[in-house]
Amino acid sequence: MVEKLPEAGKIWYKGEFVEWKKAKVHVLSHGLHYGSGVFEGIRCYATEKGSFIFRLKEHVDRMYRSADLYKMEIPYSKEELKEAIKETVRINGLDACYIRPIAFYGYHHLGVNPAGCPVDCAIAVWRWGTYLGEEALERGIRCTFSPWRRIDPNTLPVTAKATGHYLNSMLAVQDAKERGFDEAIMLDNSGYVAEGPGENIFAVKNAALYTPAVESSILPGITRDSVIELAQDTGYKVVEKPVTKEELLSADELFFTGTAAEVSPIREIDNVTIGEGKRGEVTGVIQRKFFDVVNAKEEKYMRWLESVYE
Numbered sequence: 400m401v402e403k404l405p406e407a408g409k410i411w412y413k414g415e416f417v418e419w420k421k422a423k424v425h426v427l428s429h430g431l432h433y434g435s436g437v438f439e440g441i442r443c444y445a446t447e448k449g450s451f452i453f454r455l456k457e458h459v460d461r462m463y464r465s466a467d468l469y470k471m472e473i474p475y476s477k478e479e480l481k482e483a484i485k486e487t488v489r490i491n492g493l494d495a496c497y498i499r500p501i502a503f504y505g506y507h508h509l510g511v512n513p514a515g516c517p518v519d520c521a522i523a524v525w526r527w528g529t530y531l532g533e534e535a536l537e538r539g540i541r542c543t544f545s546p547w548r549r550i551d552p553n554t555l556p557v558t559a560k561a562t563g564h565y566l567n568s569m570l571a572v573q574d575a576k577e578r579g580f581d582e583a584i585m586l587d588n589s590g591y592v593a594e595g596p597g598e599n600i601f602a603v604k605n606a607a608l609y610t611p612a613v614e615s616s617i618l619p620g621i622t623r624d625s626v627i628e629l630a631q632d633t634g635y636k637v638v639e640k641p642v643t644k645e646e647l648l649s650a651d652e653l654f655f656t657g658t659a660a661e662v663s664p665i666r667e668i669d670n671v672t673i674g675e676g677k678r679g680e681v682t683g684v685i686q687r688k689f690f691d692v693v694n695a696k697e698e699k700y701m702r703w704l705e706s707v708y709e
């Protein structure tokens with residue numbers, strides 16, 4: 400059973416802090432009917448040096464890029480939104496949390512064309528642990544190739560993190576769970592590997608990393624970007640290219656990356672064991688490095704951490 404959201408005290412909604420239960424939208428809001436919203440998923444980590452938001456700038460930049468792709472004008476500057484995000488964490492007194500900013504077309508008139516609808520923004524934060532479970536980070540998860548193809552760049556701007564896009568992810572997740580798997584792996588319209596419903600994917604072969612390029616219908620993940628840099632910094636070769644199903648199945652190791660999934664090993668696809676069926680050596684190195692970085696233990700990468708309380 401999936402647990403209900405752990406409620407925090409206040410949500411930032413249209414520029415003001417409101418009680419969690421009072422942050423409501425009208426049922427005729429454009430975003431509800433047509434999926435016209437853009438959002439982010441961001442993590443704040445509690446470390447020995449204080450609370451830090453991981454790559455806040457890049458997340459806010461992506462949110463504005465997503466809005467641009469849909470010609471949506473967010474009525475706040477990036478600086479205002481970043482400050483509002485930090486203030487929402489502070490006002491709720493959280494040290495580690497998940498952060499969800501969203502901008503969507505609100506209530507005005509109802510028709511596909513959103514012209515005239517306000518762009519309403521909200522920021523919510525809540526306590527959150529590992530997405531796929533602590534055990535998953537160590538043992539790895541069991542995946543299946545989804546019968547649902549990833550949305551295509553000729554249909555929607557797939558690099559936007561837009562609310563409506565997640566119907567595609569939802570179908571893939573539901574199908575995977577119904578068939579007893581932890582997570583889905585989606586192919587693009589040409590049959591190459593794209594990504595998970597909320598994660599990017601990496602294969603390890605002969606100690607080199609392979610990941611689908613942005614052209615393969617993926618969301619350009621911020622964790623993906625971080626892992627590419629950390630892997631190169633550690634001396635691994637990283638190749639962004641079209642990846643086939645076969646390359647995944649014959650990989651030495653596989654792992655997912657994402658704000659929610661962090662760095663999660665994949666031990667099986669459709670009951671085929673990947674590598675040794677547990678977290679591989681390279682995945683272990685990258686995972687440790689990633690957790691050191693988000694826990695403020697790597698001086699070089701402190702530039703990715705934004706202090707909340709100082």
Ligand SMILES: Cc1ncc(COP(=O)(O)O)c(C=O)c1O
Nearest residue numbers: 597598599618620621622657658
């Ligand atoms: C479809 C999809 N792909 C990949 C990712 C990973 O992106 P990030 O690392 O920025 O969280 C996410 C999560 O935001 C996602 O929803």
